[in-house]
Amino acid sequence: MPVPAPNLYPPFNIVRLSHVEYRVTDLAASRAFYVDILGLQVTQEDDHRIYLRAMEERGHHCIVLVQADTAEVGVLGFKLYDEPDLDKAAEFFANRDLPVEWVKRPHMGRVLRTRDPWGIPLEFYVTMDRLEPIHQKYKLYNGVKPLRIDHFNMFSANVDASVAFYNDIGFRVTEYTEDDESGRVWAAWMHRKGGVHDVAFTNGLGPRLHHTAFWVPTPLNIIDLLDLMSTTGYVANIERGPGRHGISNAFFLYVLDPDGHRIEIYCSDYQTVDPDLEAIRWSLTDPQRQTLWGAPAPRSWFEEGSTFEGATPMASDLKAQPIIAP
Template sequence: MLPTTNFAPPFTITRASHVALSVTDLAASRDFYRDVIGLVVTDESDDVVHLRGLEESAHHSLVLHRAEEARALRIGLRVRTDDDITAAERYFAGRGIDHERVEVPHQGPTLRFRDGVGTHIELTSSMEVVPRRMAAFHEFTAGAPQRLDHYQVATHDVQTATDFWAGLGMRLSEYTAKDGTDELWGTWMEVKGNTHDLVFTNGRGPRLHHFAYTVPDATSLIHAADVAGSLGFGDEIDRGPGRHGLSNALFLYLRDPDQHRIELFTTHYQFIDLEDEPIRWDVSDPRRAQQWGMPASRRWFFEASEFPGEPVREPLLTATPATLEDYLALH
């Protein structure tokens, strides 16, 4: 069933903001995201590294924490003002949703909670400002990622996840449904005026499937793949280059040393005007995920990063897309 967006939400979310990961070898992960991906290291210590895209003035969009186990710690969203943090606390308290105000370095007022399907979320209203590097072309390396754009989360219950976020003001731009129905298999939801900030797809979850950065152009994707190969990470190209039907973007997916997945992509189309209707795709239609070429592998569809201490549930829907292995078995 398609959700109804709340156009007067209890607080105002503005965009995808930052993601925090735990990694088992901090130096190796820093080198990967700096040298293979092309992010900027804002600062680092023995236990934490903060990175950002070249276009970003916010202190960080990726935080790496040294740990014994690799996990997706949380995904971050920005709200417009400090008052929105207070409004979020009031909203969650009124609905019995556990939440916690926390102090986070380089961030303003910050609130943590779990959404309706257990995704670990962090809201913040501000962040320390640092110089943008978008005109420092001599510093562009690998894919030259510009800014964090969105997340994809695997969930056992796409409908519940979608309804939760629609109630907080997110709009549905595209969706995948079980063939011939509006039984939701995947939903692409946005607040910033392009096709998605937050995606939910059917699967064992909650788990973070990937986080994504925009790149300047298609050449940047090819260069990122070449750099990954030359630095010995060619086997960590998880999918692509290719073009999605959903969002119409060119893409490249890579896995870091702990197998967290990052996407580099050319940015997608606008979805601003309220008369725009969401685009529907059958789950059996391979063009939704890949306009040309072969489908993704099983590991792309079924592997993802767990959130710490969060039980992983089996999906409610049994419909699954065809994988590369399925394709090769038939050809």
């Protein structure tokens, strides 16, 4: 089925994606990976959780690492435009018979906690503690030199349905992959902030989080990260890449944290701010959609993902499959 027309006047105004909470089984090991290897900055930590931000970010955190018995995803966070949008969002989710709860979160103002129709835990807020700018403190730039959180990609058992729901709350489709035989959407990329995507959905056992992505300055930063990981005991954590996607035009690398949470390092996608920008269609049989150049994706990239706390994944009935590396 075709992707829906953009909803230019959604019920509440999402500015962008904001943060993710990862439950991790060894906080010290996760700290070493995200801080010493990737180069994210610690903004606060104790024995149970670590707050991190990237170099250009003024908000208190983009990742929260939480010590837990099981590795999973606690929540995906999104920033709204203004305080009235929080109440409008609460009304929207309540009218859909989805949970609505006002929660207290450190370093944030009012926070609305809910779930999408498939159980993905979501939270919305307007204000987060602002920290001093550090983007010109170059002595702090380490690892891959991450500038900002860029997007979430999620496995979905029904991508068409996921696209329809997130379109209702204002995400606009920029590119999508269609299965020629069934006419169904196999994957879709949707944005709020003017890049190719804030959220994306990929066909598969879902809901699960496929990856969180960080924007870096240049492809050379990715090469530096590969050199660092290969000489510090993390070569086995390099899952896919480097390469370039056809979709989004991004130069990419996928790595796994100590618990298997997937992180994409990403640069060079394009601007999508025009509200009448037409979505780009790709055929599922076009090999350059996922890999313009580079090795084909391994089977793990299609099958493995992080579960969401409180959500039960279901298998997709769309069995079409793109190219997998041998």
